[in-house]
Amino acid sequence: MKFIYCLLLPVIGLLSCGSDTASTLQKTKNDSSVTAILPLGQIDDRQVQLLSKELAAFYGMKLLILPKKTMPESCLLKNTKRYSADNMLKWLLKQKPAQCDRILGVTTYDIYTNKNQNPHWGIFGLGYKPGKVCIISDFRLKQFGNRRDTFLTLVTLHEIGHNLGLPHCDKHSHCLMNDAKGTAKTLFAEKKWLCSNCRKLLKKS
Ligand SMILES: [Zn+2]
């Protein structure tokens, strides 16, 4: 039950909830990996700072916030304001500073990938598994009002989880590695929490 309350608490409270989160922190405390965050478009500094704090607390990694950039036109879908997430990942890799282990792009623009026979399927985020790059978009989260930042955090922890080698999880509906299946429904069930199976996999990685 303790995780049911997590979403209702302010961010600082969330970090101290439950022993499961604590054990994740324990594992990653000796993790000296560095994740670069590249803010793109009109993303709020406040949101970037929040994600930096959340990643440090959840995975124990170090963060480096890079200067904001404009979205690369080469990734734009012709005659739209939508960007190819797959192309964005390739572009982002080139922006990764050599001293960083991975890079996370955060944008306000709509991003898409090829899914379910739709070549332009709008998504919250995309990341390689395992890998050194992921991207998340706030575009489809704006509609959730005061839960927007909570969902942005969940999507970020999910994509970085993929980078760290975690696959999608069907063991627990609250696990943040649960597949969004292309809808927001899964996000409503997810907590800032990894199930024991995912934590085991994370330890092995
Ligand atoms: Zn995923």
Ligand SMILES: [Zn+2]
């Ligand atoms: Zn899981």
